[in-house]
Amino acid sequence: MATVASPHPPGAFEITLENLFSFPQGRRVLTCLQCGTCTATCPYGVGMQYPPRRIIGMLRTGQLEKVLTSDSLLSCVACYACTAKCPRGIELTTVLLPLLKEQMLLSLPEVPSELQRALENMLRYGNPMGESPRKRAAWAKTSSIPIRILPEDPRTTDVLWFVECYTSYHPRGQDTARATAKIFQALGIDFAILGNEEKCAGECVRLSGEPGLHNTLMEYNMQVFRKYKFNSIVTSCPHAYDAFRYSYRTAGFDYELRLATTFLAQHLEALRPMLRGKAGYTVTYHDSCCMGRHNGFYEEPRTLLQAIPGIKLVEMTHNRVNTICCGGGGGGMWLDTYYKAKGYERLSERRVKEAVATGADVLAVACPYEISRFEDAVKVLGYDKRMIVRDITELLVESMEGEI
Amino acid sequence: MKIVVLLKMVPDVVEELEIAPDGKSLDTTYLRMILNDSDNHALEEALLLKERHGGKVCLLAPDAPEVDDALFAALAKGADRAVKIAGIDAAEGTRAVVARIVQALSTADLLPADLILTGAQAIDDLDGLVAPLLAQTLRWSHLSVVNQVRFDASTGVTTVTKEFPGGLRAEFEIKLPAVLGIQSAEKPPRYVPVAKVRAAMKSLQIDSTTVPIAAGMPALEIQSMAKPSAAGHAEMLEGLPEAVAGKLCDVLAAHGLL
Amino acid sequence: MSGNIWVVAALCRGRLLDATYEAVALGRELAENLGTKLEVLLLGHELKDVLGTLGIADAVLCVEHAALADPVPEVHAHVVARLAGTRHPQAILVPQTNVTWELGSLVAGELGVPYVNSCTELRMVEQTLEAHTVLYGGKVEAIVRTKHAPSIFGLVSGVRAVEKGYADHAPATERITEVDVQPTSVQLRRYLEPEAGDIDISKEEVLVGVGRGIETRDNLEVSKELADVLGGAICGSRPVIDQGWLPLSRQVGKSGATVKPKLYIAAGISGAPEHVEGMKGSGLIIAINSDPQAPIFQVAHYGIVAKLLDVLPALTEAIRSRSRRGMKQYA
Numbered sequence: 004m005a006t007v008a009s010p011h012p013p014g015a016f017e018i019t020l021e022n023l024f025s026f027p028q029g030r031r032v033l034t035c036l037q038c039g040t041c042t043a044t045c046p047y048g049v050g051m052q053y054p055p056r057r058i059i060g061m062l063r064t065g066q067l068e069k070v071l072t073s074d075s076l077l078s079c080v081a082c083y084a085c086t087a088k089c090p091r092g093i094e095l096t097t098v099l100l101p102l103l104k105e106q107m108l109l110s111l112p113e114v115p116s117e118l119q120r121a122l123e124n125m126l127r128y129g130n131p132m133g134e135s136p137r138k139r140a141a142w143a144k145t146s147s148i149p150i151r152i153l154p155e156d157p158r159t160t161d162v163l164w165f166v167e168c169y170t171s172y173h174p175r176g177q178d179t180a181r182a183t184a185k186i187f188q189a190l191g192i193d194f195a196i197l198g199n200e201e202k203c204a205g206e207c208v209r210l211s212g213e214p215g216l217h218n219t220l221m222e223y224n225m226q227v228f229r230k231y232k233f234n235s236i237v238t239s240c241p242h243a244y245d246a247f248r249y250s251y252r253t254a255g256f257d258y259e260l261r262l263a264t265t266f267l268a269q270h271l272e273a274l275r276p277m278l279r280g281k282a283g284y285t286v287t288y289h290d291s292c293c294m295g296r297h298n299g300f301y302e303e304p305r306t307l308l309q310a311i312p313g314i315k316l317v318e319m320t321h322n323r324v325n326t327i328c329c330g331g332g333g334g335g336m337w338l339d340t341y342y343k344a345k346g347y348e349r350l351s352e353r354r355v356k357e358a359v360a361t362g363a364d365v366l367a368v369a370c371p372y373e374i375s376r377f378e379d380a381v382k383v384l385g386y387d388k389r390m391i392v393r394d395i396t397e398l399l400v401e402s403m404e405g406e407i
Numbered sequence: 408m409k410i411v412v413l414l415k416m417v418p419d420v421v422e423e424l425e426i427a428p429d430g431k432s433l434d435t436t437y438l439r440m441i442l443n444d445s446d447n448h449a450l451e452e453a454l455l456l457k458e459r460h461g462g463k464v465c466l467l468a469p470d471a472p473e474v475d476d477a478l479f480a481a482l483a484k485g486a487d488r489a490v491k492i493a494g495i496d497a498a499e500g501t502r503a504v505v506a507r508i509v510q511a512l513s514t515a516d517l518l519p520a521d522l523i524l525t526g527a528q529a530i531d532d533l534d535g536l537v538a539p540l541l542a543q544t545l546r547w548s549h550l551s552v553v554n555q556v557r558f559d560a561s562t563g564v565t566t567v568t569k570e571f572p573g574g575l576r577a578e579f580e581i582k583l584p585a586v587l588g589i590q591s592a593e594k595p596p597r598y599v600p601v602a603k604v605r606a607a608m609k610s611l612q613i614d615s616t617t618v619p620i621a622a623g624m625p626a627l628e629i630q631s632m633a634k635p636s637a638a639g640h641a642e643m644l645e646g647l648p649e650a651v652a653g654k655l656c657d658v659l660a661a662h663g664l665l
Numbered sequence: 666m667s668g669n670i671w672v673v674a675a676l677c678r679g680r681l682l683d684a685t686y687e688a689v690a691l692g693r694e695l696a697e698n699l700g701t702k703l704e705v706l707l708l709g710h711e712l713k714d715v716l717g718t719l720g721i722a723d724a725v726l727c728v729e730h731a732a733l734a735d736p737v738p739e740v741h742a743h744v745v746a747r748l749a750g751t752r753h754p755q756a757i758l759v760p761q762t763n764v765t766w767e768l769g770s771l772v773a774g775e776l777g778v779p780y781v782n783s784c785t786e787l788r789m790v791e792q793t794l795e796a797h798t799v800l801y802g803g804k805v806e807a808i809v810r811t812k813h814a815p816s817i818f819g820l821v822s823g824v825r826a827v828e829k830g831y832a833d834h835a836p837a838t839e840r841i842t843e844v845d846v847q848p849t850s851v852q853l854r855r856y857l858e859p860e861a862g863d864i865d866i867s868k869e870e871v872l873v874g875v876g877r878g879i880e881t882r883d884n885l886e887v888s889k890e891l892a893d894v895l896g897g898a899i900c901g902s903r904p905v906i907d908q909g910w911l912p913l914s915r916q917v918g919k920s921g922a923t924v925k926p927k928l929y930i931a932a933g934i935s936g937a938p939e940h941v942e943g944m945k946g947s948g949l950i951i952a953i954n955s956d957p958q959a960p961i962f963q964v965a966h967y968g969i970v971a972k973l974l975d976v977l978p979a980l981t982e983a984i985r986s987r988s989r990r991g992m993k994q995y996a
Contacts, residue, residue, distance in 0.1 A: 105600075105602075108598075108600055109600060109603070113594070113595075113597070114597075114598040116595055116908060117881065119595075119598040122598065123598070126601060127441070128421065133421060134421070135421050135422050135423065136422075137422060137423070137437060174955075174972070212600075213600055213601060214602065215600055215601030215602030215603070215604070215605055216600070216601040218601075219601055219605075339881045339883065340881045340882045340883070340908075343881070343882060343883055344882075379974060382974060382978065383883075417801075418801055420801055420802050420804050423958070424801055424804050424805055426805070431807075433805070501770075502774070527766070530800065530801045530802045531800055531801060532782045532783070533781070533782055533798065533800065533807065533809070534779065534780055534781060534782065535770045535773060535774070535780045535782065536766075536767065536770040536782070538767070539738065539742075539767040539770040539771045539774065540770055540771075540774045542739070543739075543771060543774045543775065544774075548739075548849070548850045548851050549738065549739060549767065549851070550738065550767075550851060551738070551766050551767045552763045552766050566854065568857065569763070570763050571677055571763050571764060571856075572677060572682060572762060572763055572764070572919075572921075572922070572923065573677075573859065573867075573921070573922050573923075574859030574860075574913050574914055574916060574921055574922065575677070575678075575856060575857070575858065575859060576856070576857040576859075577736070577853060577855075577856050577857070578853075578854045578855050578856075578857060579737075579851055579852060579853055579854060580851075580852045580854050581850065581851050581852075582850030582851075588766075588767070591903075591907065595907060627779055627781060627809045627811065628809065628810070629807050629808070629809055630795075630807075630808045630809060630810055631807070631808045632800075632805055632806070632807045632808075633805070633806050633807075634804065634805060634806070635803070635804075635805075635806055635960065635963050640962055640963060640968075641950075641952060641962045641963075641964075641965035641966055641967055641968030642966065642967050642968070643962070643967075643968045643969070643970065644967055644968070644969050645969075645970075648971065648975040648976050648978075648979035649979050649983070651969050651971065651976060651979070651980075652976065652979035652980040652982070652983035653983055655951065655967070655969070655980055655983070656980075656983045656984060656987055658949075658951070658967055659928070659949075659984070660987075662927075662928070662948070662949050664871070664895070664927060664928050664949070665984065665987060665988070
């Protein structure tokens with residue numbers, strides 16, 4: 004399979020606020036109609052002092068200072084809704100907002116402590132939770148499938164599995180890791196992980212306004228990649244996928260790349276006969292912003308779910324390009340307290356309400372951020388008797404093991 | 408206002424600490440060093456004072472693994488100069504280290520200064536606290552467990568707030584120069600974007616000074632080190648949340664608490 | 666004959682802090698061990714009110730001087746050092762409260778004698794004083810020995826039970842009024858009371874203490890609900906207070922309140938010594954933490970390794986349903 008084509012021209016990551024208008028993507032900002040679609044589609048647009056439409060207006064009239072010293076941009080959860088809906092094709096989430104957020108982070112008198120801690124942890128420990136880097140592959144010891152760890156066994160591998168932070172450390176993420184390993188083994192995939200040498204890819208870091216930290220993580224991970232021989236990279240995290248697909252290009256990333264979900268969808272014909280257990284439940288699937296709106300993977304997860312015998316898939320009102328963000332992107336994962344103080348509704352709760360309204364028993368996800376966010380929302384809203392949250396890989400393994 | 412901030416690297420307890428085969432020191436195989444938390448607060452308090460009253464913030468730190476990262480981050484936050492004291496052995500006693508600091512203050516040309524700020528304590532303090540010992544040696548005023556430093560430029564009066572038990576605080580007037588052991592800064596230590604740290608690494612440099620070890624300052628000798636024994640360990644309750652909750656209820660009931 | 670054991674009393678606004686009695690209890694054992702006397706060193710001004718509970722000691726050396734009225738560490742330390750220079754105690758025990766924080770280091774510095782920080786245990790082994798100390802936030806215990814007399818020992822809070830050092834009578838008292846007062850450039854101006862209007866957590870019988878493991882402010886709610894069904898209150902460790910999630914009046918630990926409720930539930934509290942010293946005297950301690958290595962499990966009577974959001978609501982519900990059942994029985 005050929006490496007994916009980047010929708011961004013190579014220069015996209017060389018744009019700065021100063022040279023913005025010398026790039027086509029930058030000049031496109033000047034074509035803004037001030038129609039307000041971006042603000043209307045923004046999940047936190049109502050609460051922002053300077054919502055996207057105003058920001059563009061102020062940028063054009065040279066009043067950016069006010070935007071950069073306000074905390075409006077912290078409300079951007081990098082959900083790509085404004086970018087997807089803009090009639091002029093202005094790349095807000097991918098180009099303009101990260102540039103502004105970078106300046107904001109330099110000007111803000113105080114960074115919300117939760118976000119600050121996550122960023123500091125990411126730099127020091129390579130994960131936002133501040134967990135020990137030495138314990139990154141600790142989950143592998145709890146896996147029933149032997150997991151090859153490259154630093155210990157550096158032979159060439161077909162697939163380098165980039166596990167990522169939440170899948171490595173979060174107890175529910177580890178469930179996904181173990182499930183993924185089981186499927187890989189059943190499919191006869193030759194795979195290995197980087198173990199303690201892996202660090203966060205840093206996509207959320209860049210989109211929360213810390214490109215320097217993103218670059219540090221990128222340079223580090225690229226060095227680690229170059230140490231080993233493998234044919235392709237598969238990652239469990241859409242955010243890592245996104246970073247590798249776009250920003251890591253600037254550091255020479257040209258490996259064959261797939262997201263675990265799309266990788267498994269490609270192996271569906273081999274997988275299908277193994278899916279023996281009949282599912283007696285109804286499932287609804289949440290499109291991750293990063294995976295769907297920004298990378299266009301809408302059908303692969305649904306195809307996998309529908310391959311489970313007896314499963315009934317129902318759609319939420321907002322699906323595919325209209326999905327509602329879980330609130331975890333662009334640093335939102337570490338701004339829950341800040342949003343709460345602002346009086347914002349939690350986006351994960353908004354989403355779970357919609358999922359429950361479908362009557363589904365299971366909310367299926369494919370992004371490791373979402374399990375913890377949605378499980379929390381399900382509990383907070385008191386729906387824990389009505390709905391469970393599962394990663395697609397977990398549902399596949401249940402069917403493979405006939406445990407339904 | 409001229410402020411010197413003493414920074415110290417200490418073992419990072421996020422990584423599991425292991426005892427070396429000699430049974431009396433830490434195994435350094437996986438040991439990582441991190442800036443002592445209350446020293447980070449001392450730095451923040453110094454930066455706040457500089458922002459309010461102008462002046463210079465100079466950093467002085469015993470050389471240690473990863474100290475350069477901490478010093479560049481502090482420079483990027485707004486400190487003006489950083490000096491490392493080369494060749495200090497981690498096993499030197501606090502008093503020997505303080506004697507070296509006193510010499511380094513001169514050799515690195517950091518005196519006169521109005522204030523020396525450092526953390527009220529470090530997690531590896533075994534045989535003394537730096538702030539009081541340094542004040543004693545320099546014959547400067549001193550207070551520790553400080554959580555606020557205020558300078559009134561019109562009267563030249565410095566007031567320092569010290570934490571007491573029970574949420575009580577005491578406000579002291581203190582004459583400068585003074586050494587203060589900071590417990591916590593008025594605001595949490597600020598964030599510094601990595602790009603700024605990288606820029607500091609490119610444009611700034613860390614000075615180094617060498618001072619001889621002071622004679623006649625024996626350190627305490629550690630006989631043995633161990634991780635706390637499991638003897639005093641809690642009885643662990645296991646199971647699913649509902650099952651654990653049930654067991655806990657039994658415990659509470661047995662203690663007459665339900 | 667060996668010198669006496671001294672305990673330097675920790676006084677805050679004319680009131681003895683509990684750490685003093687804890688030090689007295691340990692000092693008593695040490696003095697028996699060595700066949701020597703235990704003396705409490707009381708520094709201040711107009712001190713008679715506090716003598717009546719120090720009877721576990723053999724004597725109180727009551728050093729009274731107007732210059733000692735306020736807790737200026739360098740002034741107090743100089744007086745202790747001078748007295749030690751003439752009376753030759755074998756060991757000086759200093760409880761490490763925020764009031765006496767600097768004292769041990771300063772006295773040792775002035776006398777040029779060894780100081781051991783954060784001691785949890787002291788005993789005589791082979792004619793040598795052996796101290797157990799905690800390092801690295803309680804992650805490691807170290808043993809050191811010192812033959813020097815005097816040696817100075819800073820004691821972490823909770824080295825012994827307060828009751829063991831508490832008496833209802835005064836010991837023999839020696840008043841010392843001739844003291845060498847060192848001039849100082851540190852003056853106490855005033856005390857700042859903690860923010861009023863809140864409950865006094867030291868008077869609560871049930872406390873749910875929350876720590877950094879609570880992760881977000883939202884999770885405070887589940888802790889509050891638990892405290893509510895138990896008829897108690899919520900309190901926190903320093904990070905939670907620093908975060909602004911709870912007022913300063915709810916802080917437990919070295920800089921906050923020392924609490925001894927019948928029940929203390931430590932939710933997401935790792936167990937840093939600064940926090941533990943404020944709650945280890947609690948009747949029943951239950952710790953919930955996602956890290957099985959958290960030091961709080963060394964202190965707790967019962968422990969659960971789990972996510973707070975899993976266990977706290979389940980526990981709240983379980984307690985509710987039991988109380989309901991209980992009520993039915995009586996109905």
